[in-house]
Amino acid sequence: MRISELADSTGVSVATIKYYVREGLLSPGRKLSERLADYDDQHVRRLRLLRVLRDVGAVPVGALKALVDATQDRSASVHDMFGKACDALRTETTVPETSDIHLRELADQIVDRAGWTKVRPDAPERDHLAGIISVILDSGLPTDPEGAATYLPLVDALATYELDQIDATQDREAMMEQMVVGQVVLGEFLLCLRRLAHEHHSALRFAERR
Amino acid sequence: MRISELADSTGVSVATIKYYVREGLLSPGRKLSERLADYDDQHVRRLRLLRVLRDVGAVPVGALKALVDATQDRSASVHDMFGKACDALRTETTVPETSDIHLRELADQIVDRAGWTKVRPDAPERDHLAGIISVILDSGLPTDPEGAATYLPLVDALATYELDQIDATQDREAMMEQMVVGQVVLGEFLLCLRRLAHEHHSALRFAERR
DNA sequence: AGTCTAGGATAGTGCTCCTATCCAGCAAGC
DNA sequence: GCTTGCTGGATAGGAGCACTATCCTAGACT
Secondary structure, three states, X not given: OOHHHHHHHHOOOHHHHHHHHHOOOOOOOEEEEOOEEXXXXXXXXXXXHHHHHHHOOOOOHHHHHHHHHHHHOOOOXXXXXXXXXXXXXXXXXXXXXXXXXXXXXXXXXXXXXHOOOOXXXXXXXXXXXXXXXXXXXXXXXXXXXXXXXXXXXXXXXXXXXXXXXOXXXXXXXXXXXXXXXXXXXXXXXXXXHHXXXXXXXXXXXXXXXX | OOHHHHXXXXXXXXXXXXXXXXXXXXXXXXXXXXXXXXXXXXXHHHHHHHHHHHHOOOOOHHHHHHHHHHHHOOOOOHHHHHHHHHHHHOOOOOOOOOOOHHHHHHHHHHHHHHOOOOOOOOOHHHHHHHHHHHHHHHOOOOOOOXXXXXXXXXXXXXXXXXXXXXXXXXXXXXXXHHHHHHHHHHHHHHHHHHHHHHHHHHHHHHOOOO
């Protein structure tokens, strides 16, 4: 398959494909000659994946690169690979650098209480959680730590279900793909359902209120 | 309070404050003279809110404007206002224009099954849901509609909890603020916890796998 | 043989979100 | 009173991101 066919069958422009190859998101085609390369189904799949992550998940190109790199490192276990994926997918939202030890402890407590014993002690996500908690506290939302008690079992059930969906009989690249798509697309699904639920419950409470 | 004090006490630069005023995100200060205006605690609160939404939620400036406008329309009920807020906060992620009636029906079925009877029949979120479902199906994720059965009670519990937190004794602007911050910041909180749970559960399943 | 297209390099575009500069008028301290 | 500095307002400029368009020459297809 030539580059123009790849472009046609994925809806991604040739220029963009070249850009992705330059950025290392997509391997170059197998060279047939100096001026001709061959692309296969792997390229189609990868390209579709990249577009879904960008369009639905708004994942920045740099994060996509990190994901690709994580898949490439064949010495890491599947779990390590997923850990790197989680790090990369933490959206570029900025939370304040906490530096507040107390908040970090609070975050660790939440992870403990949830029973998530396998989370790396140095996972960047813990600091991110601490940052979010600081924002929650500053905003005067009454959602911590009592709130955590509400969230934790729900989130745990969610994650259990989602991880159970992953077919462990596949190769690591396919697993990575399922994991990443699950993280991003099902995350969007989740937030979408939550907005719908918010609309319903706000109607129950405030329909008459002006 | 002058503009420089407002800038100091919020950490937002004077230039940015001027920009927000131009964009209609922030009301101009009360004019004391041709070249002097007074800003009060309302401005500080609003500015902090805007920064949280942008930094943590990555809410685009245009969406912030829509939120402000929704609050301004004093004829709408609180619920209508929240509906507009939900519309504005649906992140700018693009899902394919479905146009597929079947998918839209599937989305409506999910809302029905969840019992969210108060969701507007023409809520844009329904189409968004249909778009996400189409992506899920295309991606080969095995998460529908059986998957919905897993998500719906969890999401409903979440939304119930979050809406119950809102203090209905306040004025509409304060309620809007709580709603929006809850939607955005707690949404980020939720996704953060979910990533942590993913890390834990992936370790349980794939720690040894290469 | 001539037209097309590929791949590669590089420069430019459109968008968003600010940031910097300029201006003239007041405010307050000396 | 006069300087210094800050103000609101307008407008231009800039950084970052994700592409997109152009140019070029070698090789492929007809």
